[in-house]
Amino acid sequence: MPTACADCPLRCQPMFQPMNAGEVAFMQAFKSSEVEVAAGQVLLWEGQSSPWLYTVLRGQGLRSKSLPDGERQVVNFVFPGDFLGLQSGVMGEMKHSVEATTDMTLCRFERNELWRVFRDQPARAFDLTYLAATEEHFLGEALLTLGQRDATSRLAWALLRLWRRAVATGMQGPRGVPLPWRQRDLADALGLSLVHTNKTLARLRILGAAHWSGGYLAVPDPARLAELAQEEDGASTPRPLF
Structure with missing residues (x-):
């Protein structure tokens, strides 16, 4: 049975800003x-238009861009609460693909109804608009990471972001937070070789x-991980849930 917006399990998580009754009714x-x-299914294809927009209710995935030689660049990782397909809704086609890494449950919206939101x-x-600006800010941070941080700082930065996001969406358990991707995915996202990624992950574990x-990802010392990532050790600002 579909989840009613009033009973959405994400709304009570610290990651997201509160919604008033009128906003909840509109979203319903x-x-x-x-x-x-x-798992493994592509939700949105790069270069194609989709009639649907999605919010991730459960599960995890990744966004990637294809390269002419058949390789791909992982753009970022998908978590519950992410809004997918806005590029297609605004620009007419997707500029990257979105693939499910685990089984996922998605709230689906008709793209043609998007303008009703603005009206x-x-x-x-x-x-x-806030979510789009947040994505732009993330890409700026990612560019800084790829251009200026060494391998240890890159991996620490990525793991810190993934850990914070998972914790803020209520995904933490006795073993840590679920991190279902491969080392290859993280290496692709950070511009590192698989061997270098493996050695650096071992160093972070030793430290x-x-x-x-x-x-699963366990972070026994968030302050130490933040120091290695050259980031402040603090909570993220709550963002809208659409």
């Missing part, structure tokens, strides 16, 4: 359906900053 009317996607719910429309094993 805006929501077209709920879909299940199997009837300006506060929600601003939230979309007691982070341990990634068996699909």
Whole structure:
């Protein structure tokens, strides 16, 4: 049975800003359906237009761009609460692909109804603008990381962001937070070789900053990981949930 927006398990998580009753009611009317996607399935294809927009309710995935030689560049990683397909909704086609890494549950919206948000719910429309600005800010940080940080700082930065995001969406358990991607995915995202990535992950483990094993990431010393990442050790600012 589809999850009612009023009962959305993400709304109570510290990652997201609160929504008033009117916004919840609007999102319930805006929501077209709920879909299940199997691990490995591509949700959105680079270069294609999609009639749908999605919010991730459960599960994890990744965004990537294809290269002419058949390789790919991982752009970033997908978590519950992420809004997918905005590029297609605004620009007419996707500039990257989105693939499910685990089984996923998605709230689905009709792309043609997007303009109704701007017409009837300006506060929600601003939230979309905020999310786009957040994505731009992330890409700026990623560019800084690739250009100026060494391998240890790159991996520490990436693991810190992934850990903070998972914790803020209520995904932490006894083994840490789920990190279902391959080392190859993280290496592709950070512009490192697989061998270099493996050695640097071992160094972070020896330093007691982070341990990634068996699909879970444990961070016994967040302050140490933040220091290695050249980041401040603090909570992220809550963002809108669309």
